[in-house]
Amino acid sequence: MTYNLSIEEENKEIAKRYKGLLKGAYQSFTDADKKEIRKAFDIALEAHSSQRRKTGEPYIFHPIAVAKIVAYEIGLDTTSIIAALLHDVVEDTDYTLEDIERLFGENVARIVNGLTKISHLKKDQDASVQAENFRKMLLTLNDDVRVILIKIADRLHNMQTMDAMPHDKQIKISSETLYIYAPLAHRLGLYNIKSELENLGLKYTEPEVYNDILDKITQSKEEQNIYIETFSNIIRESLDKEGFVYNIKGRRKSIYSIRKKMLSQGVTYDEIYDKFAIRIIYKSTLKNEKFDAWKIYSIVTDHFRPNPSRLRDWISQPKSTGYESLHITVMGPKGKWVEVQIRSERMDEIAEKGYAAHYRYKNQNERETGLDDWLNKIKESLENPDANAIDFVEDFKLNLYAKEIFIFTPNGDLKALPKNATALDFAFSIHTQVGMNCRGAKINGKLKPISQELFSGDQVEIITAKNQKPNIGWLDFVITSRARTRIKNALKEDQKKIAEEGKEVLTRKLKHLKITLNEKVVNELVVFFKLKTSLDLFFRMGNGSIENNQLKEFVSQRNNAFVSFFKNRIKRSANKQENIDKDEVIANYDSLVFGIEEERLDFKMSQCCNPIPGDKVFGFVTINDGIKVHKKDCPNAISLQANYAYRILSAKWIDSTNQEFKAILKLHGVDHVGLVNEITQVISKNMSVNIHTLNISGNDGIFEGKITVSVKNKTQLDKLSDSIKKIEGIDKVDRIYKH
Secondary structure, three states: OOOOOOHHHHHHHHHHHHHHHHHOOOOOOOHHHHHHHHHHHHHHHHHOOOOEOOOOOEOOHHHHHHHHHHHHHOOOOHHHHHHHHOOOHHHHOOOOHHHHHHHHOHHHHHHHHHHHHHHHHOOOOOOOHHHHHHHHHHHHHHOOOHHHHHHHHHHHHHHHOOOOOOHHHHHHHHHHHHHHHHHHHHHOOOHHHHHHHHHHHHHHHOHHHHHHHHHHHHHOHHHHHHHHHHHHHHHHHHHHHOOOOEEEEEEEOOHHHHHHHHHHHOOOHHHOOOOEEEEEEEOOOOOOHHHHHHHHHHHHHHHOEEOHHHOEEOOOOOOOOOOOOEEEEEEOHHHOEEEEEEEEHHHHHHHHHOHHHHOOOOOHHHHHHHHHHHHHHHHHHHOOOOOOHHHHHHHHHHOOOOOEEEEEOOOOOEEEEEOOOEHHHHHHHHOHHHHHOEEEEEEOOEEEOOOOEOOOOOEEEEEEOOOOOOOHHHHHOOOOHHHHHHHHHHHHHHHHHHHHHHHHHHHHHHHHOOOOOOHHHHHHHHHHOOOOOHHHHHHHHHOOOOOHHHHHHHHHHHHOHHHHHHHHHHHHHHHHHHHHHHHHHHHOOOOEEEOOOOEOOOEEEOOOOOOOOOOOEEEEEOOOOOEEEEEOOOOOHHHHHHHOHHHEEEEEEOOOOOOOEEEEEEEEEEOOOOHHHHHHHHHHHHHOOEEEEEEEEEEOOEEEEEEEEEEOOHHHHHHHHHHHHOOOOEEEEEEEOOO
């Protein structure tokens, strides 16, 4: 879309968008609020006056849009709206933080500073840069947790307006969004924002898949509406009779979640039965809404048979994000399973908007307390001082999409934990010290070990002992990031004490061997013992795992360093030659070129997705293994593109040589005599393709099979699939990958 407004039209549009910000907010602004917001808007307008976005639009459109998301979608206060309007001012213009503090006070300046710090971090190009940036970004929560919420709003608007960006930037930003920002929005209960971030991420990382699902959803919309109408008509009379004021509507699953289900279950779009849910939203009072939900449940199950294993009651026990709803799956019209969500208007708004709606129903004082409680909860769930950035992200993600279980304390209070949590996770959720001294647990009155997995409804009493201390084995069975972090920190403290003693021991022993301990010697010892850091060396010395004879060996090797150097060089050359011979078959493919220059480089095919010529692929520069080629829809692609964008090489296939590639086809259909013979004939006669393995098993007239074949490229594989599909009795032919 080209942007071509005159100056006059542009000014009108800016004024219209600013008014939309004030109208579209949950908050009822006081005159003082409006005055401060207007002041922030005027400064942002003047500061960005000479800037344009890539689309050609005035830059001010962006801060207004971010402030609107902050105000309406997240429901934050005036301070946050002002910070959102000013979030790029210090980064991009002549205004300083001191100016912001003088004009708007310390709080706004602190938030703007946090957002500016995050922008600066992007420019680093060190290893695992994304994970490190993310860690630093979350640590800004110590300044003000609103930084992260405004950052999510900023990312959402950037994703919504990314069409004008270069393709490689779109891929990088989208991968980072799917890897970090969408899970983060989910954790904070911002479900609408999460869904939109996921859909937009998919739109740029897999545009063909996105557009294909979008087309199918659009085509089936009318059919979906008819189905909802049929369902509604059956229960309407009963609901009216009970005097309910309600609305029945369909809520389709997001494009991203449909894609996720297709991949995880290995099914096509048509085979997903729950592409949408039917939602019954009823008017009620706070006092009666739970009773009314079960009354509607009773009416629905009078008309449609429920699936008892699919009942989800988040009304009696809401999720930790505040989500409340009653979900049932029933056998609807035309013999289709359909999910029905029953919720009051209040619950529906909380489910859609998260925090913003949660406190809309409270008075001003309660709202402010509620906001503080909510922000503190976020802070608790994100706090993690671990130094390793990759671990930090993975630990953080551990708890994002986890299903929750609810555990009773001895006093009958409920605590929410992720599924598969253990007694030790529960101990750390009570208090760090309880976790540190945890020796065992009484689960439902029976004594159990601290590694015991917990299940919803368990009542747990933790048994502690003063002399109990964490050990490294604990990390094997805790799953919450809180427990993992506290254990790692405790182990590090112990390790440091032992390492200090070890350093003294090492200094003394080397002195006997006529060597002074200095930085050079420490580095040589670390290399000799194949360790990573000096701390590892001193720790092993302190706990006695490095013995005297090993130190003597080091000294004698050091004295013969010159000879050793040449020996090692000869050895390295031999190994290198050996590796070249071993990898020659994989490395000398003649069919892939890399980068803008379309260079021919050595590479290997990755084992996680087994690409073949014709597949959409990219190159990934590994540290020890050269270039590895992955399919664009490889399960690891998003993580690699988000964390290591600077190591990604674009790649494309050119005319293939006679090199052949293995591919696996999965067949499904109705068994009959001679079927195997027909399949093998089609493959060998028509296609000149070699079969490596053929495995077909039948069960009550239905068969499943796997065939491994050698093909030259994707076109040949597609032709082969089409030929097999024509055989009578074959229902499905899918290509599968080794994961």
